[in-house]
Amino acid sequence: MNPDYNAQTQKLLLTQQAARTLETRRSKVLGQLMFCQGCCCGQTEKGFPELPRERLKHEWKQRRLNDTIQLTISGCLGPCDLANVCCLVVPHDLPQWFGGLHAPQQYEDLVRWAQSCQSAGTLQPLPNWLLELRFERFTTQSSGCSALSQEASLTP
Numbered sequence: 001m002n003p004d005y006n007a008q009t010q011k012l013l014l015t016q017q018a019a020r021t022l023e024t025r026r027s028k029v030l031g032q033l034m035f036c037q038g039c040c041c042g043q044t045e046k047g048f049p050e051l052p053r054e055r056l057k058h059e060w061k062q063r064r065l066n067d068t069i070q071l072t073i074s075g076c077l078g079p080c081d082l083a084n085v086c087c088l089v090v091p092h093d094l095p096q097w098f099g100g101l102h103a104p105q106q107y108e109d110l111v112r113w114a115q116s117c118q119s120a121g122t123l124q125p126l127p128n129w130l131l132e133l134r135f136e137r138f139t140t141q142s143s144g145c146s147a148l149s150q151e152a153s154l155t156p
């Protein structure tokens with residue numbers, strides 16, 4: 001085992017070698033909702049809509065939503081021209097990307113959506129208005145993960 005890897009990475013490699021799936025502390029969440037707050041999204045001084053960062057963090061914490069839908073507020077996710085951007089990652093599906101978030105009500109709706117997922121214990125349908133803001137993050141045609149599965153490796 002490479003001594004440069006920390007204990008968690010060594011555990012990951014051992015699990016991978018045993019063809020098992022490594023569970024992490026957040027493996028059991030239903031999804032992860034990432035709001036971009038990078039060079040454009042949420043940067044009101046540049047003319048982009050506000051991202052209610054503290055409000056989202058407060059609501060997520062108060063309602064303990066992170067055990068159901070993990071909240072992440074990130075740096076630039078890439079498609080700045082569609083600011084404000086968010087991305088939803090759920091098990092066994094492709095990430096879903098949404099752009100053009102602009103109204104406080106939209107963020108409140110997403111808090112309510114996460115709350116409904118928590119109450120139901122399963123993913124709930126997204127608000128219709130959000131589906132209208134969906135876009136494809138990548139237009140490149142490729143074979144997807146199969147291109148990564150054999151060649152990419154953490155071991156040098």
Ligand code: FES
Binds near residue numbers: 038041075
């Ligand atoms: S700043 Fe949000 S996508 Fe770049």
